[in-house]
Amino acid sequence: xxxxxxxxxxxxxxxxxxxxxxxxxxxxxxxxxxxxxxxxxxxxxxxxxxxxxxxxxxxxxxxxxxxxxxxxxxxxxxxxxxxxxxxxxxxxxxxxxxxxxxxxxxxxxxxxxxxxxxxxxxxxxxxxxxxxxxxxxxxxxxxxxxxxxxxxxxxxxxxxxxxxxxxxxxxxxxxxxxxxxxxxxxxxxxxxxxxxxxxxxxxxxxxxxxxxxxxxxxxxxxxxxxxxxxxxxxxxxxxxxxxxxxxxxxxxxxxxxxxxxxxxxxxxxxxxxxxxxxxxxxxxxxxxxxxxxxxxxxxxxxxxxxxxxxxxxxxxxxxxxxxxxxxxxxxxxxxxxxxxxxxxxxxxxxxxx
Amino acid sequence: xxxxxxxxxxxxxxxxxxxxxxxxxxxxxxxxxxxxxxxxxxxxxxxxxxxxxxxxxxxxxxxxxxxxxxxxxxxxxxxxxxxxxxxxxxxxxxxxxxxxxxxxxxxxxxxxxxxxxxxxxxxxxxxxxxxxxxxxxxxxxxxxxxxxxxxxxxxxxxxxxxxxxxxxxxxxxxxxxxxxxxxxxxxxxxxxxxxxxxxxxxxxxxxxxxxxxxxxxxxxxxxxxxxxxxxxxxxxxxxxxxxxxxxxxxxxxxxxxxxxxxxxxxxxxxxxxxxxxxxxxxxxxxxxxxxxxxxxxxxxxxxxxxxxxxxxxxxxxxxxxxxxxxxxxxxxxxxxxxxxxxxxxxxxxxxxxxxxxxxxxxxxxxxxxxxxxxx
Numbered sequence: 001x002x003x004x005x006x007x008x009x010x011x012x013x014x015x016x017x018x019x020x021x022x023x024x025x026x027x028x029x030x031x032x033x034x035x036x037x038x039x040x041x042x043x044x045x046x047x048x049x050x051x052x053x054x055x056x057x058x059x060x061x062x063x064x065x066x067x068x069x070x071x072x073x074x075x076x077x078x079x080x081x082x083x084x085x086x087x088x089x090x091x092x093x094x095x096x097x098x099x100x101x102x103x104x105x106x107x108x109x110x111x112x113x114x115x116x117x118x119x120x121x122x123x124x125x126x127x128x129x130x131x132x133x134x135x136x137x138x139x140x141x142x143x144x145x146x147x148x149x150x151x152x153x154x155x156x157x158x159x160x161x162x163x164x165x166x167x168x169x170x171x172x173x174x175x176x177x178x179x180x181x182x183x184x185x186x187x188x189x190x191x192x193x194x195x196x197x198x199x200x201x202x203x204x205x206x207x208x209x210x211x212x213x214x215x216x217x218x219x220x221x222x223x224x225x226x227x228x229x230x231x232x233x234x235x236x237x238x239x240x241x242x243x244x245x246x247x248x249x250x251x252x253x254x255x256x257x258x259x260x261x262x263x264x265x266x267x268x269x270x271x272x273x274x275x276x277x278x279x280x281x282x283x284x285x286x287x288x289x290x291x292x293x294x295x296x297x298x299x300x301x302x303x304x305x306x307x308x309x310x311x312x313x314x315x316x317x318x319x320x321x322x323x324x325x326x327x328x329x330x331x332x333x334x335x336x337x338x339x340x341x342x343x344x345x346x347x348x349x350x351x352x353x
Numbered sequence: 354x355x356x357x358x359x360x361x362x363x364x365x366x367x368x369x370x371x372x373x374x375x376x377x378x379x380x381x382x383x384x385x386x387x388x389x390x391x392x393x394x395x396x397x398x399x400x401x402x403x404x405x406x407x408x409x410x411x412x413x414x415x416x417x418x419x420x421x422x423x424x425x426x427x428x429x430x431x432x433x434x435x436x437x438x439x440x441x442x443x444x445x446x447x448x449x450x451x452x453x454x455x456x457x458x459x460x461x462x463x464x465x466x467x468x469x470x471x472x473x474x475x476x477x478x479x480x481x482x483x484x485x486x487x488x489x490x491x492x493x494x495x496x497x498x499x500x501x502x503x504x505x506x507x508x509x510x511x512x513x514x515x516x517x518x519x520x521x522x523x524x525x526x527x528x529x530x531x532x533x534x535x536x537x538x539x540x541x542x543x544x545x546x547x548x549x550x551x552x553x554x555x556x557x558x559x560x561x562x563x564x565x566x567x568x569x570x571x572x573x574x575x576x577x578x579x580x581x582x583x584x585x586x587x588x589x590x591x592x593x594x595x596x597x598x599x600x601x602x603x604x605x606x607x608x609x610x611x612x613x614x615x616x617x618x619x620x621x622x623x624x625x626x627x628x629x630x631x632x633x634x635x636x637x638x639x640x641x642x643x644x645x646x647x648x649x650x651x652x653x654x655x656x657x658x659x660x661x662x663x664x665x666x667x668x669x670x671x672x673x674x675x676x677x678x679x680x681x682x683x684x685x686x687x688x689x690x691x692x693x694x695x696x697x698x699x700x701x702x703x704x705x706x707x708x709x710x711x712x713x714x715x716x717x718x719x720x721x722x723x724x725x726x727x728x
Binding site for chain 1: 443444551553554581582583584585586587589590593608610611612614615616634635638648649650651652653654655656657658659660661666668669671672723724
């Protein structure tokens with residue numbers, strides 16, 4: 001039997017100094033016939049109650065895979081968690097029995113996905129699907145679960161919830177479907193909500209509504225929020241901290257204000273200058289050259305070096321800091337900021353101490 | 354992979370010199386853009402009152418029409434030589450239907466598309482063939498828009514099978530390679546298949562295919578939406594370079610307001626099948642006067658931490674009404690905070706209401722919603 005206490009108030013846990021979630025040196029590989037794809041290569045972060053951590057990265061950077069590992073929904077095989085640990089309220093999830101892991105999903109950690117239409121079951125009404133959480137985890141009757149579903153639909157601001165509870169997913173618009181999925185995710189008052197590209201498929205006016213809803217729900221419940229996205233604007237408007245991922249690694253981490261105003265990793269810097277802004281026409285974009293790496297064949301040394309404008313190769317590199325051979329560790333650059341680059345101080349424009 | 358900026362320049366010059374100037378088909382001129390930057394050239398494409406209604410049918414054997422989806426319902430647009438017109442709107446507003454109508458993949462229900470003064474709907478035979486060569490399209494999905502069984506070389510050269518006067522039969526392989534080089538792909542890849550390329554590279558193939566026919570106008574239907582941020586910027590820059598080099602005119606259709614502002618000279622905002630506001634990028638973004646434009650702009654998340662929380666956010670209520678049953682009068686009135694009785698009775702025309710640019714709102718009033726970056 002599990003000794004996981006999901007009833008203890010989050011504030012109490014925070015007082016004990018235990019973060020809600022700690023991911024330590026997580027590694028995930030996909031062993032396929034054509035080789036080993038290293039999707040996550042040593043990712044560490046922690047999340048406390050009420051905090052919002054954004055994981056920013058492009059497609060193939062390993063941001064979703066790391067979240068799926070936390071949720072325990074990776075398909076194994078082909079995926080293999082080849083190292084590291086995931087601690088939820090001080091217990092390693094990876095060492096738990098399948099039954100204990102299942103108990104955490106829902107009241108402990110829950111997740112919403114990008115594509116609401118393919119994440120919802122088309123042959124059950126939305127009320128049934130939301131109520132399923134209560135029936136499976138709390139043993140409620142169908143009737144009570146349905147009443148709970150209506151309540152939740154109200155909470156995620158679906159108009160006329162009582163009338164729409166028996167409707168099917170295809171009868172809802174994209175934004176409303178996303179709300180249904182959010183309702184399912186928050187049904188059991190999770191400690192942590194992982195939102196994997198929650199607004200990518202939505203129009204910008206709807207995106208704003210959904211992000212507002214998530215923020216309000218977080219304020220009400222004090223849950224920790226992990227926001228996985230590629231959208232710099234969403235990160236800036238919603239998150240406190242940001243971890244930038246590239247080729248399965250975190251390459252920069254800090255508060256959103258710091259990282260976005262003065263990036264210290266060339267990749268973050270490159271991302272910032274590739275994106276046009278709505279507030280000014282701006283000059284020519286400065287894209288990052290080349291293509292993101294193939295995760296089955298990650299470049300040696302710093303994975304970003306083939307595309308980097310700050311790289312130093314061969315004789316021009318400082319000893320032990322040759323970009324194509326020496327792997328840069330994620331290190332503290334200035335207080336509160338970590339970056340995995342040999343020459344972060346240069347990127348930041350700060351003199352090395 | 355090859356770096357797009359580096360080896361483009363040399364190939365480009367050889368490309369323009371080798372352009373055959375066939376009579377009747379004007380070859381794209383390099384310096385056209387120089388003049389175009391200052392004062393815009395003559396209008397190439399004029400869209401007037403364009404409508405496209407798709408029938409809604411019921412029944413399996415005996416289909417009855419029970420209504421129409423008014424996908425495009427009265428669109429006016431002008432595209433001048435050398436300029437980029439951005440068309441923005443949310444999904445379902447009809448912007449992609451406009452692009453299909455313009456490249457003559459669909460026939461309009463009403464209204465006209467004038468290309469160099471001639472009505473496209475009345476073109477036939479040779480004239481339509483020439484039109485289709487001169488107005489090319491780049492699609493959104495670089496995975497679905499390339500035939501997986503054709504090599505890249507065949508894809509780029511396919512247009513020449515129909516328009517065989519554009520490239521002499523003998524030098525086609527060389528021209529294909531020049532085109533690939535120009536769009537930043539390794540010319541040795543002519544024999545590869547689309548699946549061997551990444552999304553950004555595939556979009557470059559799509560661009561090379563459009564360029565192969567030496568078009569005057571390229572309709573870009575969400576050309577960068579499917580791409581990652583860092584690759585998106587590469588493609589945007591490539592499109593800008595090609596425009597300068599070949600004097601192309603773009604109709605740039607997208608839902609990303611930032612990208613549209615970046616690339617466009619003029620911007621038209623579309624809602625539920627019609628254009629609600631039009632003007633230069635400065636007019637539309639800095640002093641939007643239609644409530645929908647204001648709401649749309651205020652929803653765009655900003656990237657600068659110091660601008661966070663500085664804009665006033667307008668949250669729209671409800672969803673976009675169905676285009677099969679649009680509201681009477683002004684289409685936006687069901688979600689508009691300014692709506693009054695007149696809005697339900699009378700559809701507002703897209704005219705200048707004292708703001709300096711046209712706006713389709715009875716109560717148009719400029720309002721700054723996006724903070725100005727003072728840096």
